[in-house]
Amino acid sequence: MEKLTDGEVSAALADVVGELSRYLGDVSTGLFGKLTDADVLAELHEFEMLRRRLAVIDHALIAELGRRALAGRLVVASTSALLQAVLRLSPHEAKQRVSASQLCGPRWSLTGEQLETLLPEVAAGQAAGIVSTEHARVIASTLEELPSSVGPAEISAAEQHLVAAAAHLQPRQVGVLGQRILAQLNPDGVLASDEEHARHRSLTLIPQANGSYRVNGRLTPSCGALLLSWLTPRSAPRPAAEEAHQARGIAADSRGHGQRMHDALEELAGLAVRRTELSDSGAPAHVIVSMTADQLQSRAGWAETSFGQLMTVNQALALADEAAISLLVRDARGVVLGHGRTKRIATRGQTLALVARDRGCSFPGCDKPPEWCQRHHIVSWADGGSTDLDNLTLLCHNHHRNFDAAGWRCQLLDGLPAWIPPAWIDPERIPRRNHRIEEGGLS
Template identity: 80%
Template sequence: MDTLADGQPSAPLREVVGELSRYLADVTADLFGKLTDADVLAELQEFESLRRRLAVVDHALVAELDRRALAGRLVVASTSTLLQAALRLSPHEAKQRVSASQVCGPRWSLTGERLESLLPEVAAGQAAGVVSVEQARVIAETLEELPGSVAPADVSAAERHLVVTAAHLPPRQVGIAGRRILAQLDPDGVLASDAEHARRRSFALMPQADGGYRAVGRLTPACGALLLSWLSPRSAPRPAQGMAGDPAQAIPDSRNHGQRMHDALQELAGLAVRRTELLDSGAPAQVIISMTADQLADRQGWAETSFGQLLTVGQALKLADEAAITLLVRDARGAVLRQGRTKRIATRSQTLALIARDGGCSFPGCDKPPEWCQRHHIVPWADGGTTDLDNLTLLCSSHHRDFEAAGWACRLVDGLPTWIPPGWVDPTRTPRWHHRIDRR
């Protein structure tokens, strides 16, 4: 820790700081007042070019912090948190700098070879003083919207075009040019795959100067369907409230839709925080999903929620482990052939039994406690799995979501959940138990 505290900036930076100090002294002494109108404008443009070039230094420094894993050595949660502490930045500004460094800063291979940035044209534009931080952010966000099916050559061409546009137009116009490129490369608005949705997912609550918070992010179809199913019925306008029993003085609900949605979200957050006992079921919301009989049989295609949101059939069926679902099966013309609803995923007594048996997430090596776990059907409900103790286990949300994609499988052996690893983990695929489960 002492060596870190005794660090010194590089000699080139000290020289630059010395020159800048002399320039600032001239500015304080009314340097600009001695310039002509044309010179003042030229000074402004030249200084702006310098300001934009300085972003290259910021990207390289943040990337170096990551390469050295300095945050971990200082027992700090992340590079973003390190920037907040070292530079007294807001969480939002720190995350913006880390994000910008990840796409415009240098990278290194596993063998230590230096690689070009993910957006080399944008990085070059900033180094030349042409692209501003705001323009770079707009370009990065635009390219992030491109589906994975777009050829890399087309992505590179789009990046070059947007950098050229940034040399002549402000950020808003660069964004408009980006929307046109998206329309050209994805003219039919092809629905994103599950992998694309997972790649783009994000959520953040950013503290504001006035004490409030700003929510920003992008939800997956499954997450959005669950949240909307809870918020929608609880954000309806309240019936008019009378005063002193006089209906003539009834006060209508003055909240707009956004305010009602906010209040419903606050109710949901309060419910989660104040909950002191296990719910009878982990199915707190009702989701209505429709699909055709062929889709149900083939597990292919897109299902639709009652809110008009599309999600894959696979996602829709997985939601049964997390919510009560009314499944409407239609024929090709849209007529409803049958209606089925999932059972509640587990009773209170079943959940207590699972906690006593599993003690938390049953995936080998996971330390998540029962309060952080969901109840998982070992044989999926869509495949006829029952909501019985011999077909349930506790899983944390990350293992519940990812174990199948990673190639793991769960089986119940002698009444205990066992996990069969994929071949790349164990060629013999020998079953494994969680260390906390008593096998005596």
């Protein structure tokens, strides 16, 4: 195979780059300041047309990568992964470019015959500088919404109409026009067949540079209904103003609706993990986290997961109650000093024993059943606490997240979990138990 590191750009591109360099030189020496107002607007418009036309080159280059199966020859998982490696793109951007190329770029059959572009009008509009990348995405999304009952001729006419509109409308306005076209071609309205819903279903978690994730997707009616029926009652504001809640140290709920929905979804994910774990007696997920020895000791700074995402050291260590976690301890240069202790998940037998003993969340006054609870290490696993019955108790999601900030502490008294309230609730700090654990006991 030819050496892929010795390639040269075409003479045509070299000429373009040379002309562009000269133009950039003129710009840097005040070209625009010498133009009239009308000329500045003309320059702006012409440059935007050029920017839009460049998408055609992008589509063709990416299509050529696919035609040559270059990703496979370089032992890369996909064309998208190849773009990420060569151009230093994010996974999201690389996938968007590949998708755009598949829709608007050249195509070939398995036997090498060239096929028509899937969206020829959009491709022609981009070549003419009429259709922007944003326009193209809106048009493609609109056409994707059309049910399978719509014929090729009607799809082509809709594409032509939308491309023509892109010459004088903003992308959002083109999207509105697209919805009108959808209403005409699908007069029965919003109700699509089960097959259409299944065809459009998707869910993507997109890692962000700050360590968080952005969710993008589309759920089927049944999935959406099930998810909403679960999230809605569990995302209601906590009635913290009630006297009973104040006595248990629960602060006023300042979360917005979106934050409450997020927390309910996190609770659902944790529940799924624990149910799987109970059924197969093994760790449902294994999280690999690396941090420095100083971070492990100080509980400060940022740890990195095997997915390349950052989270605070405290967040990483908190995962120890949800999934198996292995620590890779390294020095400041990144050299691995050793493998930290691997967190051992409570076995099925231990979990069943906790269910029998605690009967649900052990926090005083809580009525959450065992199925809604997490295993909590009384002495933190990160601080050397063992995964044994005399160091474990069941806590619901809410109390597991908030007991420490509220000033509560847990300990085993006579083999049963008891909770020591903060001084502002009880100056004598007399231990309390959940009434289910010991009727007539310390609670």
